[in-house]
Amino acid sequence: MKLSIERGTLLKAVSQAQSVVERRNTIPILSNVLIEAEGAAVRFRATDLDIEVLDTAPAQVHQAGATTVSAVTFHEIVRKLPDGALVELTADSTSNTLKVEAGRAQFTLATLPKEDFPVMATAEYAxxxxxxxxxxxxxxxxxxxxxxxxxxxxxxxxxxxxxxxxxxxxxxxxxxxxxxxxxxxxxxxxxxxxxxxxxxxxxxxxxxxxxxxxxxxxxxxxxxxxxxxxxxxxxxxxxxxxxxxxxxxxxxVIPVGNTRKLEVDASDFARAVDRVATVSSERSRAVKLALEEDRLTLSVNAPDSGAAEEELAVSYGDEPLEIGFNAKYLLEIASQVDRENAVFLFNSAGDPTLMREGSDDSAVYVVMPMRV
Missing domain, CATH: 3.10.150.10 (DNA Polymerase III, subunit A, domain 2)
Structure with a gap:
């Protein structure tokens, strides 16, 4: 096998393939990427037996063939080659090596036979x-x-x-x-x-x-x-x-009877949660939401490290409510909101809370409350 390929094209293809390879492998061949050169293209295939990635890139193939080489080492070499370099790959089946040449740089890598590489069986797709x-x-x-x-x-x-x-x-x-x-x-x-x-x-x-x-x-x-x-x-x-x-x-588990509606600016809410959670202990990270008419008070009380409180102007017109949540969960859900407003629907302090993005119900989130 012998081929020439532009360094940027090669790096993109190898990066995608090598990322599925597990760093620690008891089966040596699974640490390798299968390189197959034919026609005007080269294919890079990697697997961990559960996932297989096949990446095809254009190349000048001087001699068709196939071999396998350490995915991580090969990727590191290509990554460190100069931009725009033309990379030449030459596989020698007698010495079981792959020569990588770019300008004045030259590397020789050990290879394993392509026949040992496990290719995922094709399935009949429904x-x-x-x-x-x-x-x-x-x-x-x-x-x-x-x-x-x-x-x-x-x-x-x-x-x-x-x-x-x-x-x-x-x-x-x-x-x-x-x-x-x-x-x-x-x-x-x-x-x-x-x-x-x-x-x-x-x-x-x-x-x-x-x-x-x-x-x-x-x-x-x-x-x-x-x-x-x-x-x-x-x-x-x-x-x-x-x-x-x-x-x-x-x-x-998706509640249908939650009627207490809170509407809040999603980014303001996420930033406020992040600020008050700074003082909470890592273990519980509980944030209390106290709701009154058009007002939300976020608070954290951590006996070991202190307390924090922040008020937000919101749209809320139901009975007052106090409810607690894991700060990490609240932040992750709030960060999903692409629209300006997040809408929370509550039932009681012990029931799951529903959240959606404005009036759009194609994205729905549910979060369980915490005791605070």
Missing amino acids: ANFTATAGTLKRLFDKSKFAISTEETRYYLNGVYMHVADAGGQPALRCVATDGHRLARIDAPLPPKADDMPGVIVPRKTVGELRKLLEDDDAEIAVSVSETKVRFATPDITLTSKVIDGTFPDYTR
Whole structure:
């Protein structure tokens, strides 16, 4: 195998591929990236057996072939090469090495046989549809903060993507929860997505997917089966196993009878929460919200470190209410609001609180209160 490729193009392709590689591997081949050169392109493939990334880049292929090399080392070398350099890659199967040359710099890396590299089996996908990168970015970005990190509840360690009924209209919906807060985000259902099975997309896959969604207008091809999900652009294909488990019935925890309505400027609210939480102990980080007519008082009382209080002018016309929340949860939810106003709907100090963005109910958040 022998090819020439521009350094910037190579770095972009290798960066995407190497990011799925686990730093500690008991199986040596999983630390490597598979390089396949053919025609006028070179493909870089990396996997951790649960996720596979395939990145294609244009190159001058002088001799077709394939090899595997340490993903992290190769990425570091390419990253440190000068901008605009033409990089030449030459694989020697007799000495099991890959020579990397750029200008006067030359590196020789050990390789492993391409036959040892595990390629993820292709699945029969039940649904194939396209969605814009902007739509997918909104669905996953606004829900991922609520993914559980508790390994014992593995079925909550991802975002549940499924087809749902949103006020009589079919929607593509993403839901995540950790039992303390919940995010439910809807988008219009793309054509041909009707038969999509509901799948739980793992946390790591959600993180990797973000790199495919930089251009909001780009069309992303989405394929879904009971066991796998695939997202593809013309250059990059991300294939992932889905979490083998049943996502709980989240509709039961979304309150429908909350009538006490608070409307507040989302950015003012987030900044005020952040300020008063500064004095609270890291362990509890509880913030008390005291509501009276058109006035909200945020307060923290931490016996070890002090107290803080801040008042905000808000729109509220119901009975006075005092309720406490984990400051981190409040901040994360408030930071999701793209519109000017956040609307909170309360029932009592012990019941879950609902939050949405202004009058838009395509994004709904639920947060459990704390005792303060």
